[in-house]
Structures are given as structure tokens and as C-alpha cells.
Amino acid sequence: MNLNDITVPPASPDALPPTATVDLGIFGGGQLGRMLAMSALPLGVRCSFFDPAGDQCPAASLGPVFGSAASLPASSTDPLQKFAQSAPLFTYEFENIDPALVRSIAQHKPVMPGLASLELSRHRWEEKSLFTRLGIPGAAWRPISSLNDLSQAVRELGLPVVLKTATQGYDGKGQCVLRAPGDLENVWEKMAAQTPLIAEQWIAFQRELSLIAVRSRTGDTVFYPLVENTHHHGILSHTLAPAPRLTAALQQQAEDYCQRILQHTQHTGVLTLELFELDQQLLANEMAPRVHNSGHWSIEGAHCSQFENHIRALMGWPLGSTDCQRPTAMINLIGRLPDLPALLAIPELHVHLYGKTPRPGRKLGHLTLQADSLDTLQERMQAIGALLPEPLALIPVETKETIRG
Amino acid sequence: MNLNDITVPPASPDALPPTATVDLGIFGGGQLGRMLAMSALPLGVRCSFFDPAGDQCPAASLGPVFGSAASLPASSTDPLQKFAQSAPLFTYEFENIDPALVRSIAQHKPVMPGLASLELSRHRWEEKSLFTRLGIPGAAWRPISSLNDLSQAVRELGLPVVLKTATQGYDGKGQCVLRAPGDLENVWEKMAAQTPLIAEQWIAFQRELSLIAVRSRTGDTVFYPLVENTHHHGILSHTLAPAPRLTAALQQQAEDYCQRILQHTQHTGVLTLELFELDQQLLANEMAPRVHNSGHWSIEGAHCSQFENHIRALMGWPLGSTDCQRPTAMINLIGRLPDLPALLAIPELHVHLYGKTPRPGRKLGHLTLQADSLDTLQERMQAIGALLPEPLALIPVETKETIRG
Numbered sequence: 001m002n003l004n005d006i007t008v009p010p011a012s013p014d015a016l017p018p019t020a021t022v023d024l025g026i027f028g029g030g031q032l033g034r035m036l037a038m039s040a041l042p043l044g045v046r047c048s049f050f051d052p053a054g055d056q057c058p059a060a061s062l063g064p065v066f067g068s069a070a071s072l073p074a075s076s077t078d079p080l081q082k083f084a085q086s087a088p089l090f091t092y093e094f095e096n097i098d099p100a101l102v103r104s105i106a107q108h109k110p111v112m113p114g115l116a117s118l119e120l121s122r123h124r125w126e127e128k129s130l131f132t133r134l135g136i137p138g139a140a141w142r143p144i145s146s147l148n149d150l151s152q153a154v155r156e157l158g159l160p161v162v163l164k165t166a167t168q169g170y171d172g173k174g175q176c177v178l179r180a181p182g183d184l185e186n187v188w189e190k191m192a193a194q195t196p197l198i199a200e201q202w203i204a205f206q207r208e209l210s211l212i213a214v215r216s217r218t219g220d221t222v223f224y225p226l227v228e229n230t231h232h233h234g235i236l237s238h239t240l241a242p243a244p245r246l247t248a249a250l251q252q253q254a255e256d257y258c259q260r261i262l263q264h265t266q267h268t269g270v271l272t273l274e275l276f277e278l279d280q281q282l283l284a285n286e287m288a289p290r291v292h293n294s295g296h297w298s299i300e301g302a303h304c305s306q307f308e309n310h311i312r313a314l315m316g317w318p319l320g321s322t323d324c325q326r327p328t329a330m331i332n333l334i335g336r337l338p339d340l341p342a343l344l345a346i347p348e349l350h351v352h353l354y355g356k357t358p359r360p361g362r363k364l365g366h367l368t369l370q371a372d373s374l375d376t377l378q379e380r381m382q383a384i385g386a387l388l389p390e391p392l393a394l395i396p397v398e399t400k401e402t403i404r405g
Numbered sequence: 406m407n408l409n410d411i412t413v414p415p416a417s418p419d420a421l422p423p424t425a426t427v428d429l430g431i432f433g434g435g436q437l438g439r440m441l442a443m444s445a446l447p448l449g450v451r452c453s454f455f456d457p458a459g460d461q462c463p464a465a466s467l468g469p470v471f472g473s474a475a476s477l478p479a480s481s482t483d484p485l486q487k488f489a490q491s492a493p494l495f496t497y498e499f500e501n502i503d504p505a506l507v508r509s510i511a512q513h514k515p516v517m518p519g520l521a522s523l524e525l526s527r528h529r530w531e532e533k534s535l536f537t538r539l540g541i542p543g544a545a546w547r548p549i550s551s552l553n554d555l556s557q558a559v560r561e562l563g564l565p566v567v568l569k570t571a572t573q574g575y576d577g578k579g580q581c582v583l584r585a586p587g588d589l590e591n592v593w594e595k596m597a598a599q600t601p602l603i604a605e606q607w608i609a610f611q612r613e614l615s616l617i618a619v620r621s622r623t624g625d626t627v628f629y630p631l632v633e634n635t636h637h638h639g640i641l642s643h644t645l646a647p648a649p650r651l652t653a654a655l656q657q658q659a660e661d662y663c664q665r666i667l668q669h670t671q672h673t674g675v676l677t678l679e680l681f682e683l684d685q686q687l688l689a690n691e692m693a694p695r696v697h698n699s700g701h702w703s704i705e706g707a708h709c710s711q712f713e714n715h716i717r718a719l720m721g722w723p724l725g726s727t728d729c730q731r732p733t734a735m736i737n738l739i740g741r742l743p744d745l746p747a748l749l750a751i752p753e754l755h756v757h758l759y760g761k762t763p764r765p766g767r768k769l770g771h772l773t774l775q776a777d778s779l780d781t782l783q784e785r786m787q788a789i790g791a792l793l794p795e796p797l798a799l800i801p802v803e804t805k806e807t808i809r810g
Binding site: 316317341344345351355370 | 443446447448449451466467468708717721722723725726745746749750752753755756757758760770
């Protein structure tokens with residue numbers, strides 16, 4: 001309704017068809033799509049979703065969902081076509097979607113971030129090669145298609161090496177650590193079916209950090225403060241914002257890396273860069289061309305959340321402040337739902353449930369917690385940890401397990 | 406889904422029918438219903454709505470709406486019946502609804518706040534009488550059913566008097582100020598058709614304040630800080646939270662008044678009390694048994710908003726913190742939509758549009774603004790005022806027009 005305020009440069013004459021019923025189409029109706037839509041609604045931006053789960057997806061209550069026959073009126077034909085007609089502008093919540101789907105829409109209407117960002121982040125070979133081309137340091141790595149490649153990589157990189165699928169990996173899935181020469185055949189047997197792979201030099205990093213960057217279609221960029229991420233069984237357990245012991249030099253280093261990627265891909269929207277910290281140096285691990293679990297803290301912890309800033313960036317509106325004025329923690333709710341009333345008794349706690357059916361290892365929601373000091377924050381995190389089905393992985397940094405997302 | 410955590414005492418065996426598809430039914434699908442539903446969703450509480458506007462109401466994108474044939478599948482019969490079946494627990498966003506509708510559901514399932522609060526606040530005679538019974542001071546008033554009543558009231562109360570409809574009045578509608586004896590017949594002609602009325606002694610108050618109170622079904626109560634409200638043409642223009650020059654004594658006085666009402670009505674949920682300040686004394690103006698426009702600041706300005714606390718109260722969950730740590734302003738967007746990008750350029754501004762069609766005098770949305778000091782806040786309000794279609798009514802308190810909501 002108030003999108004008269006913005007003009008979407010049509011990619012073709014039908015880029016703004018009379019059939020458009022919402023303002024933004026989102027590939028994926030999971031919790032990220034849901035939180036994007038919740039930030040969009042108060043700005044007058046209505047969303048539709050493309051998701052195979054149809055009306056069962058977390059975002060379903062926030063707009064029309066296309067993607068499964070079940071979710072459509074009997075009359076309708078091709079869900080993707082209906083989705084394409086539903087909006088003048090498109091984005092995605094997750095990079096593990098078939099680029100062909102995105103391309104089919106991108107031929108007619110703007111999809112942001114563009115296909116470049118999407119395809120780069122879908123294939124670790126492309127991603128790592130880009131980091132190298134842009135002079136962004138990272139762990140030494142080798143592309144792996146055969147046992148021969150692997151044994152040569154082991155000779156060149158030394159042990160241990162981390163073996164990862166080149167595509168489709170997330171939440172620690174499709175990863176394996178090769179520690180001893182004797183494991184080589186076993187590891188290969190386990191992973192051979194999932195080629196292409198990459199072998200990555202083991203980095204005994206001190207901690208994982210991530211940077212949430214936002215680039216508007218106007219070219220303006222803003223960055224949230226670096227945050228510290230702790231994983232448990234390969235899944236993000238909790239995030240501290242800003243990262244403890246954050247220095248201006250460290251922040252600058254991360255923003256510099258990110259700025260190179262944003263410029264190279266002409267990225268529009270949120271981009272997340274995961275980094276390893278090793279002796280005050282940052283090594284790029286991987287990028288995600290989207291809002292990210294490690295940015296959920298920003299809903300309450302920053303003036304303008306990663307979700308609202310993604311919407312502002314797509315619309316070409318001024319970007320919001322990324323300041324984090326008080327220590328903030330994000331804690332994932334994984335596998336089983338905790339006792340809600342017990343949680344709500346904790347001061348300055350915010351609960352975000354995604355409306356998903358509990359299942360082991362599944363992200364069902366998250367908590368945001370704030371305090372006046374990092375000490376108070378960590379005390380409260382301990383209290384929350386005691387209420388969670390899975391104990392909070394508050395592992396000392398030194399001994400942190402190094403399975404990387 | 407996670408409402409296993411709470412038990413709703415059934416008013417009858419079918420109080421929790423297998424047909425319930427959501428967790429909470431809301432009478433009214435306007436912006437208040439919408440913001441209630443947006444606070445409920447992350448807590449796992451899904452809402453349905455009863456609204457004659459059907460799918461055109463602001464809350465429509467957040468859950469099923471019953472209320473007009475148009476909004477229902479051809480198959481369906483009575484919208485109210487469908488609504489009654491849709492949830493195990495009910496609330497309302499607005500007191501100007503037919504109590505018969507509420508009563509028809511209250512016979513079978515819990516409706517919170519109860520009918521007592523609803524009916525009291527629907528009729529100014531009842532409301533004012535209650536204030537008197539509870540020893541809560543207010544302007545002297547008389548019930549008016551005839552010209553004779555009016556002329557007697559004028560003799561007893563003196564001039565000017567404020568003449569108001571006893572029911573259905575909001576946003577300054579159904580009000581009239583009688584200033585000179587000669588106006589008596591004219592004023593009566595204007596208002597006679599709207600009897601019953603009340604005549605209220607003119608109070609040259611210094612400012613209007615309001616208190617948002619929350620009482621849980623467990624009996625716990627919390628109060629937000631008193632806020633200062635400025636009206637323009639009888640409609641709330643903006644709210645300052647906390648109210649400037651707020652003293653502990655003033656806050657205590659207001660909480661004391663409110664506590665008496667909460668106890669008397671055994672109110673569950675949010676209750677708003679509008680007050681006039683006159684020489685450090687508070688006079689009760691009117692109450693609203695619901696979330697209130699003068700509480701919208703709490704979405705960003707308090708740890709837990711009036712909307713989330715209303716949901717927590719209904720569910721019997723621990724109430725959230727009502728602290729307001731930084732000066733916060735709420736500014737209504739009335740009649741026409743402003744230039745959104747220009748607004749978004751202002752730091753620490755939050756935009757809440759309701760998705761309503763612009764119309765003179767209609768509340769289309771609101772802005773929340775924060776700052777480190779009241780001075781900075783008021784400077785930014787001036788900047789925003791310049792961007793609004795209607796100039797902000799930043800009238801000096803002394804000369805403020807005394808049309809009362």
C-alpha cells in the first residue's frame with residue numbers, strides 16, 4: 001500500500017504485474033521467512049512464501065504460501081508460477097534452494113540478493129576460491145572428488161583435516177574430521193557418496209565469530225558488531241553480542257573482508273560471514289547470503305534488527321542503526337520445548353517460538369536475554385541452561401569442540 | 406501447541422472443544438488485535454478474530470477472521486458460532502462491542518477481561534459511579550436524559566460543562582463543551598439524539614496522564630510508568646513515557662486508584678486508566694478494559710510490551726518487566742501516510758503501520774522514538790512533526806485545549 005514510496009526497477013515489462021497481491025515474495029517459509037515477514041508487516045510490506053511444506057511452514061500464518069498442491073486451492077496449477085505472480089520483488093531465506101527455481105523468476109523480476117551471491121554460497125569450492133581471489137584469509141583447502149585427491153590433500157595439508165560436502169551442508173551436517181592416517185579409507189567410505197567434497201586444514205581456532213552485514217540497493221552498507229558463536233553437536237547453541245573482548249581492530253578486519261564480498265557480488269540485503277579467530281587474526285570460514293541464526297539477537301539487542309534491515313535494504317530505504325547498547329545473548333531452543341512459564345519468570349528474557357513440531361536436533365525457537373553487564377548476562381544464561389532440555393554448551397573456549405557449521 | 410503449559414478452567418465441559426484451531430479468540434481485528442497477535446505468535450499463542458470487516462481488517466494476515474459472510478467459505482453458517490468454536494479462551498480489543506455477543510461465548514468459555522470490566526467501561530454512568538464508590542476522585546458530573554437535567558446540572562456544576570454521550574464515545578467523538586448559558590438550547594439540540602449523556606464539570610487540568618495496569622489470572626499485578634498524552638482535535642496525537650516530571654507520589658496515587666478497580670472487577674489482562682493532573686492531584690477521567698493507544702510506546706520502550714503482558718496475564722504466565730529505561734515517545738499517524746523513507750532516516754525510530762486505508766481522522770499507524778535524554782527526544786519529535794501530514798500538536802501544556810477522550 002505504501003510502496004508508492006519506492007520504485008522497483010522492472011527487469012521486464014511485467015515486473016510489476018497487476019496480479020501482484022503482496023509486496024515481497026520469499027523463497028522459504030521457515031523461521032527466517034517468518035521473522036522477515038514479522039519485521040516487514042509494520043513497514044507496510046506484505047509477504048508471500050514458496051515452501052514445499054505449504055500451510056504447515058512456520059511463516060504460514062503471515063501470508064499466502066505456495067509450494068505444495070495441498071496448500072493451494074483446487075483451481076490452481078503450478079505453485080511456482082502462482083508464487084511468481086504474487087509479488088513484484090523476491091528474496092530467499094535459505095541458500096539450499098534450487099537455483100533453477102530462483103533463475104526462472106529472476107528472468108522476469110528482481111530477486112535480491114542476486115544469483116551470484118546465491119550460487120557462490122551454495123558451493124564451497126566457489127566460495128573458498130572467491131575468498132582467495134579477494135585476498136580474504138582462510139584455512140588451506142583442497143577440492144576432493146576421489147580417494148586419491150583426499151590422500152594427496154592429507155599429504156599437503158597435514159592432519160587432522162576436516163572433510164565437508166561442497167554443497168548442502170548446514171548445522172554441522174555433512175562433515176567429518178580425519179585425524180589419523182589409518183582413518184583415511186573409513187572416512188572416504190563414509191563421505192564418498194557425498195562428493196564433491198572439500199578437505200580443509202584443521203584450525204585450532206580460539207573461537208567462532210560472525211559478522212552480519214547489510215548492503216542496500218542504494219549501495220549503503222552497515223555492519224552489526226561481531227558476535228561470538230558457540231556450537232553444540234555442530235548446531236549453534238548460543239551467541240553473545242557483542243563478542244566479548246571485541247576490539248576495534250578485529251571489527252575493522254571483519255568489516256574489511258565483508259566489504260570486499262559485498263562489492264564483488266553487488267549483494268543487496270543481509271550477508272553473514274562466519275569467521276574463526278586465531279591469535280587476533282580472523283580466518284573466513286563461510287558466508288551465508290541471508291539473515292542468520294547468529295543475528296537473531298538483533299531483534300531486541302539492536303535498534304534495528306537484521307530482519308528489518310534486510311527489508312529496508314531490498315526496498316532501498318535508509319538502513320537502521322546496528323548499535324548494540326547492552327550485552328545480549330541469543331540461545332537456541334533445540335529438539336524439545338522447555339517449560340515456558342519457568343523461562344518467562346527470568347527478567348529481560350524474550351521468547352521466540354517458531355511453531356515447529358519438536359524433533360531431535362531441530363531448531364524450535366530461540367531466547368534473547370539482556371543485562372547491564374556481561375557477568376550478569378552469563379549468570380542468567382546459567383539459570384536458563386538449567387531450564388533447557390539440552391544443557392547449554394557453555395564450554396570453555398580453550399577446549400571448545402571444533403566442528404564448524 | 407505449547408499451551409499444555411497452562412490450564413484454562415473450563416466454564417463448561419465443552420470449554421476446550423476438539424474443534425479449537427487456535428489458542429486465543431480476539432473480539433475485534435483492528436490494530437490492537439493485530440499487535441496482540443504479533444506478540445502472541447512468538448509465545449506459541451495463535452489467534453483468531455471476530456470482526457465485521459472480515460479479511461479486510463488489520464489483523465487478517467495473522468489468523469482466521471470471522472464476522473462477515475464475505476470472509477467465510479460458502480459452506481459456513483453463523484460467523485459467531487465459528488469464532489466461538491475456534492478457540493478455548495477469548496479476549497477483546499475494544500469495549501464498543503455488543504455485550505450480548507461476548508455473553509453468548511462467556512456462557513461456555515472464559516472471556517478475559519470479564520463482562521464486569523466490559524460493561525462498566527461501556528457506560529459512563531456506571532464508570533463514574535464506580536469511581537465514586539471506590540473513592541477515586543474525578544470531575545463532578547450529572548447523568549443527563551433531558552433538557553431539564555442539563556439546565557439543573559449547569560446550575561449545580563457551573564459553566565463551562567463538558568457534555569458527553571454515556572456510551573460509544575471515543576477519540577473525542579460525541580462530546581461538546583457548553584460555555585455560556587445562551588448555548589444551552591443549541592448544545593441540547595446537537596446532543597439530544599445521543600442520550601443518555603453526562604454533564605461533567607469543566608476541569609482546567611494541567612495535563613492528561615494514563616496508567617497501563619496488568620493483572621494476571623494469578624492475581625499478580627504490574628504497572629507501567631505514568632505517561633503524558635497530548636490530544637489534537639480530540640484524538641491522541643502523541644505520548645511521552647515516562648511522563649515528564651513524574652514523581653513517585655504521583656505514580657503511587659495512580660497505582661492506588663487502579664488497584665482498587667482491578668480488585669473490584671477481578672480484572673484479568675490490561676486495564677488503562679486515563680487521568681487529569683491538577684496541582685499534583687490526579688482525577689480519574691475514564692477507564693478502558695484493554696490495551697490502549699497510550700501504551701503502544703511499550704513495544705520498544707519497555708522490556709515487555711502491554712500486548713505481550715496482556716497475553717501473559719490471560720495465560721497465567723509470569724508478567725514481564727514494565728520498566729522504561731530511556732525516554733520514549735509514541736506519535737500517531739493520523740489521516741494520511743507520511744513519506745516512509747524520510748521517516749526511516751531518523752535514528753532510533755520504529756514504524757508501525759496498520760495496513761488501513763487512509764481517511765481523515767483515521768489512525769493509520771504509529772511511530773516509536775527513543776533517545777538518551779528528554780531534550781534530544783523532543784528535538785527529534787520536532788523533526789518528525791515536520792514530516793507528518795498533520796503538524797504535531799506540541800501545544801504548551803498551559804494553553805492545552807481540554808477536549809477529553
